Amino acid sequence: MSNTLVIVESPAKARTIEKYLGKGYTVESSIGHIRDLPKSAADIPEKYKGQAWARLGLDVENDFQPLYVVSPEKRAHVAKLKKMAQSADEIILATDDDREGESIAWHLYQELKPKVPVRRMVFHEITKEAIQAAIAAPRQIDTNLVEAQEARRALDRLYGYEVSPVLWKKVAPKLSAGRVQSVATRMLVERERERMRFVSAQWWDLLVTGRTGGDVTFPARVTDVSGPDGKLQKLAAGRDFDPLTGRLKEGAGVRLLTEAEARALATGLTGQPLTVTSAEEKPFTQRPYPPFITSTLQQEGSRKLGFAATRTMRAAQRLYEGGYITYMRTDSTNLSSEAVGAARTQVAQMYGQDYLSPQPRVYSKKAKNAQEAHEAIRPAGSSFRTPDALRGELSGDEWRLYDLIWKRTVACQMADARGRSLRVRLAGKATTGEDVQLSASGRTIDFPGFLRAYVEGSDDPAAALEDRETPLPPLKEGERVRAEAVKPEGHETQPPARYTEASLVQSLEGAGIGRPSTYASILGTIQDRGYAAKKGQALVPSWTAFATSALLEHHFGRLVDYDFTAKMEEDLDEIAGGREHRVPYLRRFYLGESVQGGAVEGMALKPTIERQMGEIDARGIATIRVPRLEGSGIEVRVGRYGPYMERGETKTNLPADLAPDDLTLEAAEDLLARPSGDRTLGTDEATGQPVVARAGRYGPYVTLGAENPPIRTASLFPGDDLNTLSLERALRLLSLPRLVGTSEGEEIWAFNGKYGPYLKRGGDSRSLTNHDQLFTVGLHEAEAIFMQPRFGRGRAAPAAPLRTFEFDGRAPILLKSGRFGPYLTDGERNATLRKGEEESSLSAERALEILEERGKEPKAKPGKSKSGAAKTSTAKAGAAKATPRKTASKAPAKATAAKKPAPKTAARATPAKVALTWADLKPHVGVLSAQERQLVTATREQGRKVEDVAPELGLDVKKAKGMALQASKKLNQAARGG
């Protein structure tokens, strides 16, 4: 009997399809993509590790040739597929019918290397008919579509892996940038900026309770009041105000009532007669919403059930795996005919024929960039199980979500809701003389139709139906009523609301950004990177998000345009259609294309980054514009240790839970006046100075004196708690250092240092084993400690090697445990073990290989270089080869010698850390910020003093010196190929 292997993407799908296909077919899944570009160094095959482009996984100088690897966690599964492929007579690749699915099919083909016929088949519904039809109409892999996917993949990699490092250098390490997340972050930031600029305004109007002759009451609102000239004038409402100034928009032509005017008018209108001047009734109909797709399911999951996107998706995944619903990651609102039939049957049964829409409804409005590989999300099968029937079977989240999906699906085949809206205008006169006009509106639902099953945004359709009705008595033109009660109401304009998970997903989807499979993880990413935090339902962007967004907007504007993805999709469509190709497309994006006149066409990412690295002023980027603080001299900055505020010499941390929008001038002054986290414990009687407990970047500490800088500081001991620290304890800590006694004519002092407690006698020091010894060590004990060799007691002895590998004619290689994990060393070079290199199973040969391949010389210590250089030269030559260094360029005189460099001599002539000259460093000034560059150029090229240059750059001398030092470090690092 023949055996056909069918491969789909999802295991749950495989199980279903296998049932429909029967004998002769084996159905297995790929479980998503099987190969990808290497994620990090650990995934890069040895063979490619030395390549400059390996980090990207794309050979950017060679047609962007991708390097695909099977990730470690997929290896076993791919091996299983290979085995199955070998025993099959035929293979059908039935991955999804979209760009990614086509690519998965192609990767399967590449990786399995089948020797039997291979066909490609697609279906959009998991129904018996659809699958049999698909089997009967196979095709070949669409290589153009695959190429479009590869272009998409490459672009995302280049964007993410080239731009993120810019953020590491200019903002903070471990940050990230990407086509999707950076736009999502920008959306949050722009909304917050609007809120920060927002100026609120107050306005008043009047709510009138009218009473008819028939003794029915209804609400109406005053819309117009006559001015001094007797003419009616519209009352101001929220929309008439400019959100940037809080003042009425120019030319609004409305009247703004003060509270007093509103109250006077209310009194004057109470009890007065009103005349109905017009009554207009209009019928309306409302159509049901389309069935769920991923984004709308997440939105309604959030609105109706209060689920976060991940929670909705987790429940949906379980429903899908249990066969209760169709696939939950989809962008298509399409329903199979099976589903439409099932829904209609159920409507007729449960609500009656009247509630059925006369014609089957088709929902085809496409979302931007929809790929439509699946159906809409609906109850599975050709007859839907009702939520009630599943009460015992499903529980908790799953049942509630199923109920929601069922209702929405059934409702989409129901009849329109029908009703009437009534709009009434009334006129009256206050006793104070003003004419007024009022308006009342009502809404009556005559036939609820689909609303009986499903009301968007509400958990209970029955209750929501009532909410949707605002009954109004049947008022006729000319009818007289009485203003029974008049209530003046004050209102305040509101800033635009922050995004929630649901509304952000909605906006991203609207712009065609992100895919159903990624919406939930986008939210995770921006929170994991610290770009946003949830505050209730709202997503609040962090100060880091402001800095990052500002950098990208100013220096890589095109990359964070809201339509960047839309444009990319257009280009990818061209590639998929065979009218454009991957390589030239990527070349324009990454390298740019020179056209006549020397101009560069395309995004030209790489050259842009190289240029911007020098342009971007890190300090400027870290300084965040806060409109409300303008002119106050207060600056907000994100520093290495989080966000802080600065005014002159005063600095204070910004509390983590303070949203950018909440930083008003008042709040800022308040924080500056009371440096954050500081707690005054009391007063030191001896000096009369306050004792303050603070949290600093090196941990908690106490100070004597509340000023900056304080008179004295002392770190807390490991067991101390900043929140409960007593004044007595603080004073005891501040009493350090302690004079232990005098020995050998020198004083012995006990200090608490950054590496822990230690004793100091003249120029000599010894560590102590615990902090309490600082108070307890006596002179004799101290002297005994000093008798010990420096690295003996009081400091962890050098750890014994974990393993030793011996070699003939070569120094042994030791495996040691270090701060950064296990590493190999032979005394000359060191190499840290990477992921996948097991310390237990390491062979001597492999150890040698690793050391040869990537062993690095430890940093030369001053005074040690001599003896280092005198040792074996083989290691040096190897290192020099692995990381070619710039030879000191004061060497032009030795040009002849340099022409034919004999590796060993060259290596010996260039010790590991010869001081680099300005000529060596100058080409690398691109790594510096504009300010750093000016400073360095002035001092090193023009030979000026930092003190003289600082004022010109608007820096104080102390800061400038620090900056010069930093800049020098950066330059050296860059010049040495770091």
Place this chain on the structure above:
DNA sequence: CAGTGAGCGAGCTTCCGCTTGACTT
């Protein structure tokens, strides 16, 4: 962003889209 003293191994961080378990607490 405070201030302290010596000596030891740097290398990695990061993207977007497809999919599920396998881990531990």
